[in-house]
Amino acid sequence: MIIVNLDVMLARRKMASGELSEKVGISPANISILKTGKAKAIRFSTLDSLCAALQCQPGDILEFRPDTETK
Amino acid sequence: MIIVNLDVMLARRKMASGELSEKVGISPANISILKTGKAKAIRFSTLDSLCAALQCQPGDILEFRPDTETK
DNA sequence: AATTATTTATTGAAAAACAATAATTATTTT
DNA sequence: AAAATAATTATTGTTTTTCAATAAATAATT
Numbered sequence: 001m002i003i004v005n006l007d008v009m010l011a012r013r014k015m016a017s018g019e020l021s022e023k024v025g026i027s028p029a030n031i032s033i034l035k036t037g038k039a040k041a042i043r044f045s046t047l048d049s050l051c052a053a054l055q056c057q058p059g060d061i062l063e064f065r066p067d068t069e070t071k
Numbered sequence: 072m073i074i075v076n077l078d079v080m081l082a083r084r085k086m087a088s089g090e091l092s093e094k095v096g097i098s099p100a101n102i103s104i105l106k107t108g109k110a111k112a113i114r115f116s117t118l119d120s121l122c123a124a125l126q127c128q129p130g131d132i133l134e135f136r137p138d139t140e141t142k
Numbered sequence: 143a144a145t146t147a148t149t150t151a152t153t154g155a156a157a158a159a160c161a162a163t164a165a166t167t168a169t170t171t172t
Numbered sequence: 173a174a175a176a177t178a179a180t181t182a183t184t185g186t187t188t189t190t191c192a193a194t195a196a197a198t199a200a201t202t
Binding site: 001002039040041042043044045047048051052056057058059060062063064066 | 122128130134135137
């Protein structure tokens with residue numbers, strides 16, 4: 001299972017969803033979809049903007065959690 | 072810019088593209104597209120399968136390289 | 143209570159994954 | 173070098189999904 005950790009990154013940076021939305025240039029509604037784990041894919045262009053805005057790596061945003069693991 | 076480092080992971084694991092293709096369940100053609108940096112997006116279901124097959128994290132496969140950086 | 147921010151839902155259009163197939167190119171093996 | 177195998181590229185078509193735009197509902201803040 002792939003987990004999107006945008007909320008963690010935002011909290012750490014004390015950045016609001018709306019601000020990220022502006023920086024990244026995608027609508028608040030779609031930021032919310034990403035944040036709440038409802039997206040089923042992501043364009044590299046979007047991931048690129050996210051990493052740039054948050055100054056981080058894809059690995060900071062995306063996490064793979066194996067089925068068996070009980071984290 | 073987002074870079075797909077599948078080739079690196081495969082070399083490290085001494086795994087052939089064809090084998091990855093079978094494990095992940097996507098066609099050799101599409102594995103190739105990913106490997107050669109021609110994909111413009113990725114489904115989380117695919118990323119999930121890749122991570123499972125290679126026993127790694129998204130961050131091992133995807134890399135963000137800022138524009139200015141001359142790596 | 144009022145305002146602001148976020149989430150959810152819906153619709154529609156554009157983009158792109160992915161399969162399947164075939165052809166080409168590259169690599170490896172004999 | 174030839175043959176066999178593997179990988180890449182290209183094409184077509186279907187399906188999935190992003191993403192925008194908008195509106196409504198919910199949550200959080202002031």
